[in-house]
Amino acid sequence: MGYEHAESFTTHTPLPKRADTVSARISPAGGLDVLSRNEVARLRDASGSGLHALLRRCALAVLTSGNISDDPRSMFEQYPDFDIQVLQQDRGIKIELTNAPGQAFVDGQIIRGINELIVAVIRDIVYVSAQMEQGAFDLEDSVGITHAVFEILRNARILKPQIDPNLVVCWGGHSISRDEYEYTKQVGYQLGLRAMDICTGCGPGAMKGPMKGATIAHAKQRRRNNRYIGITEPGIIAAESPNPIVNQLVIMPDIEKRLEAFVRTAHGIIVFPGGVGTAEEILYLLGILLHPDNAGIPFPLVFTGPAEASPYFEQIDRFLRLALGDDVASRYEILMGDPITVARSMVKGIDRVRNYRLETKDAFFFNWALSVPFEFQQPFRPTHEAMRSLAIHRDRPRHELAADLRRVFSGIVAGNVKDEGIRAIEERGPFEIDGDPVIMQALDALLQAFVQQQRMKLPGGNAYVPCYRIPGGRRSPAVKA
Numbered sequence: 001m002g003y004e005h006a007e008s009f010t011t012h013t014p015l016p017k018r019a020d021t022v023s024a025r026i027s028p029a030g031g032l033d034v035l036s037r038n039e040v041a042r043l044r045d046a047s048g049s050g051l052h053a054l055l056r057r058c059a060l061a062v063l064t065s066g067n068i069s070d071d072p073r074s075m076f077e078q079y080p081d082f083d084i085q086v087l088q089q090d091r092g093i094k095i096e097l098t099n100a101p102g103q104a105f106v107d108g109q110i111i112r113g114i115n116e117l118i119v120a121v122i123r124d125i126v127y128v129s130a131q132m133e134q135g136a137f138d139l140e141d142s143v144g145i146t147h148a149v150f151e152i153l154r155n156a157r158i159l160k161p162q163i164d165p166n167l168v169v170c171w172g173g174h175s176i177s178r179d180e181y182e183y184t185k186q187v188g189y190q191l192g193l194r195a196m197d198i199c200t201g202c203g204p205g206a207m208k209g210p211m212k213g214a215t216i217a218h219a220k221q222r223r224r225n226n227r228y229i230g231i232t233e234p235g236i237i238a239a240e241s242p243n244p245i246v247n248q249l250v251i252m253p254d255i256e257k258r259l260e261a262f263v264r265t266a267h268g269i270i271v272f273p274g275g276v277g278t279a280e281e282i283l284y285l286l287g288i289l290l291h292p293d294n295a296g297i298p299f300p301l302v303f304t305g306p307a308e309a310s311p312y313f314e315q316i317d318r319f320l321r322l323a324l325g326d327d328v329a330s331r332y333e334i335l336m337g338d339p340i341t342v343a344r345s346m347v348k349g350i351d352r353v354r355n356y357r358l359e360t361k362d363a364f365f366f367n368w369a370l371s372v373p374f375e376f377q378q379p380f381r382p383t384h385e386a387m388r389s390l391a392i393h394r395d396r397p398r399h400e401l402a403a404d405l406r407r408v409f410s411g412i413v414a415g416n417v418k419d420e421g422i423r424a425i426e427e428r429g430p431f432e433i434d435g436d437p438v439i440m441q442a443l444d445a446l447l448q449a450f451v452q453q454q455r456m457k458l459p460g461g462n463a464y465v466p467c468y469r470i471p472g473g474r475r476s477p478a479v480k481a
Contacts, residue, residue, distance in 0.1 A: 020102040021079070025087075026095050030116035032123060035086065035093055039126050043086045051125055054234055058125065058251060059084045061237045062117045063097075063104040065244055075238055086122060095122075117242055120156065120249040127155045128253050142374040149252070149260050150366055156250040158229060158265065159365040165267040165354045167227070168346055169199045171281050172206025172272030173455070174240055183306040183339070184209030184272050190343035192217025192226075196350075199265065202230020202249060203240030206272040211245040229265075233258045256377050259284055264367045267350045268300035270342065273309045275455040279316060279446070280409045284376065286320065287402030289331045293371035298356050299331075300349025307337035315449040322442045323405060324398050375403050382411035382421060384428050387468065392435030408433060408443070408468075415467030431468040440470055 035043075046052040060082055064075055083098040095118060097110075104114045131137050131151065138144030153159050168191055172184065188198060188210030198214050200207035211228045218226045230246035233255055242249055252258040262269070263285060271282060282303075289299055303313045313334050320328050335342050354364070362369045380386065390404045390411075411431050414421030425431070433440065444466060 021082075021099040022102050022105045022108065023098045023100065024096075024105070024108070024110065026097065026110050026115060028093060028095055028115065028119045028122070029112055030119045032093070032119045035088070035126060037088060039130065040086050040088050040093070042129065043122070043126065051129055055086075055121065055125055056082070056084055058121045058234060058237050059097075059118055060101075061241045062114060062121060062249075063101045065104070065114060065117070065241050075241075084118075113244065113247065117246065117249050121251060124152070124156060124251040128152060128251075132253075142372065142377060145257070145374075145377045146260065146264070146368075146372060149257050149264060152252060152257070153250060153261055153265065153366070156248070158248060158250055160227075161363070161365055163364065165350050165357065165364050166196050167199055167229070167265060167267050168196050168210075168350075169262050169266035169269045170206060170210040170272065171201070171262075171269065171274070172278055173274030174201075174203045174205035174207060176205045176273055179306050180273050180309055181205060181209050183304075183309075183337075185213035186339040187270065187272075187304065187342050188213025189217045190339045191346065192223075193221060194343055194347050195221070195223060196343075196346070197227035197229070199227075199229040199231065199262070201240060202232050202242045202246045204243055206274065207240070208243040208245065209272075210270070211243065215245060231258055231261050254379060256379055260372055260377060263288060263370060263372070265365070266299075266367075267353050268302070268346045270346065271301070271303045273305040273312045273455075275450060276409055276413055276447075280406050280413075282316065282320075283402050283406040283409065286324070286328060286331060287399045287406065288370065288372055288376060290324065290328065290402060291371050291373060291399040297367075297369055298349065298352040299370075300346055300353070301332040302342055302345055302349075303332055303334045304338075304342045305336060310336050311449065312453060312455070315446050319442050319446045323394065323439050324402060325394075328398070373399065373403070375400075380407045380410055382407070382414045382431070384424065384431055387411045387431035387433055390433055390435070392433060392439055394436055394439070405439075408435075412443075412447070412467060421467075425467050430466065433468045433470060435470055437470060440468075 042051045043055055044050070044052055060075060060079060079099065079101060081099045082101075085096040087094045087096055104110055137148040137151070139148060170184070170188070184206050191198065191210065192214030196214070198211045200210060207230075214226070214228070227248055228245045229248045229250070230242050231250050231252060232240060232242070233252045235255065237251065250261070252261055259281070269285065271278060285301065288294060289301070303316070305312065313336070317329065317334060333345060335345060356362075357364055360369060386407075390407055392401065392404055392408060394401065411421070415425045415431055416422070
């Protein structure tokens with residue numbers, strides 16, 4: 001899937017030359033509750049306190065579904081005069097689109113799937129905004145945040161109580177090789193033959209492939225009511241426009257709630273090759289699974305890809321074992337080049353999940369039993385002060401160390417490729433990390449592997465140079481591309 005950082009390491013693929021635009025007034029499809037006058041007014045309000053800018057950004061991403069670009073700015077440059085308005089009508093609402101991308105229409109009629117996703121955008125923006133404004137979400141402790149995630153998913157009708165566990169979340173990069181993409185389709189196909197539904201970050205690459213494979217398998221099995229769930233958030237939807245297969249979209253308010261939504265709804269997770277963002281996601285999930293409260297909870301986790309992608313997971317496995325201990329590998333399997341074995345392993349793992357939920361009387365549709373510590377739910381802004389406060393030492397509890405390792409990745413990404421982080425490094429020098437030198441050198445080796453595998457492309461093709469140092473003058477060596 002690759003969340004906020006995963007896309008930063010791909011070359012910018014420009015959108016196609018602007019095609020014709022269409023202006024239309026459409027009726028919402030897929031079900032949308034009536035809106036109050038206040039909600040409609042806020043959706044139309046373009047001021048700082050209004051929701052119009054957010055609605056416009058998310059709607060344009062949906063209308064350009066299928067485009068492959070990791071630069072959200074190019075989308076707005078291509079359609080600077082696009083606008084969307086929600087209009088109150090006697091019998092409900094209408095959606096007015098002005099200068100919308102023509103690709104979203106066929107003979108002047110909006111494609112139904114795109115219409116449904118626009119409705120999902122309006123639904124989630126209105127609901128989350130209203131709940132926040134009313135103080136309905138208690139975001140001051142872990143339990144309150146989890147309940148907020150549950151309420152957003154329930155309002156989006158993602159939680160289905162009458163379905164046995166069968167939801168497989170797939171993570172991985174949105175810019176992967178053709179062979180890796182074809183492999184994700186093969187895995188999705190095998191999962192679909194076994195009646196599994198698919199949930200991803202909703203974008204292209206490893207987020208689209210499993211859905212595409214599953215659609216063929218579901219059709220062969222004459223299976224109906226299939227779920228292809230896309231979970232995103234406002235900060236990245238423009239860079240990861242929903243792929244055309246997504247039939248249930250939910251926009252979480254931020255990345256941390258998006259990640260928690262994945263692990264709460266998943267009955268198992270498959271990780272395909274990606275980049276640093278995928279490695280961050282792995283550390284997020286393993287940090288949760290390593291928490292003592294989660295020791296007995298079954299949660300199938302499989303790392304997989306075509307045989308030629310083995311070096312990616314070999315390097316990650318080596319790093320995880322060094323930093324978190326060899327027994328961390330008991331929480332995941334590495335199965336390369338064998339989609340059938342991957343699917344069979346996932347089905348067996350989900351059978352264990354089903355039995356556990358029955359024994360503990362936990363819900364099939366939401367993993368209430370899983371403990372997600374408060375520190376995993378809090379946003380991390382990688383400043384010099386925040387990075388200096390991280391303690392990367394192997395004598396810490398492993399789940400705490402995993403949480404800080406994930407923050408290290410966030411800081412390294414920001415310091416190398418994000419404007420704010422690059423400026424901070426230029427002004428104040430490298431981030432200081434109070435870390436175990438062995439772990440820091442292993443981290444360098446991991447990043448070097450990403451560079452060599454062309455999974456970490458820096459602007460201008462420059463060599464990767466660490467943007468951090470260890471206090472006391474110890475510094476990890478530079479990594480050359």
